[in-house]
Amino acid sequence: MLGNLTGWHLLILLAVILLLFGAAKLPALARSMGQSARVFRGEMKAMKEEDAASETAKSDQTAAPYPPSATGLTPPPPAGSPEAKP
Numbered sequence: 898m899l900g901n902l903t904g905w906h907l908l909i910l911l912a913v914i915l916l917l918f919g920a921a922k923l924p925a926l927a928r929s930m931g932q933s934a935r936v937f938r939g940e941m942k943a944m945k946e947e948d949a950a951s952e953t954a955k956s957d958q959t960a961a962p963y964p965p966s967a968t969g970l971t972p973p974p975p976a977g978s979p980e981a982k983p
Contacts, residue, residue, distance in 0.1 A: 918926060 915923070
């Protein structure tokens with residue numbers, strides 16, 4: 898679509914933009930576009946960090962629980978052992 902643009906096309910497009918917005922408003926327009934792009938990139942980075950944090954939280958929840966010795970509890974004896982109560 899934009900592959901057929903030549904230097905003349907871009908020059909005419911720049912002239913039309915200059916006529917529409919005026920020379921005084923172009924720096925403010927460019928500044929606001931830059932700020933919008935910066936905010937967008939920041940939000941995308943924050944969303945990626947949140948996704949990574951939620952993925953690690955999910956993997957932590959699905960991991961095996963702490964061993965009984967770490968919790969201070971002892972597991973029950975096996976069913977066939979003499980220590981098991983009938």
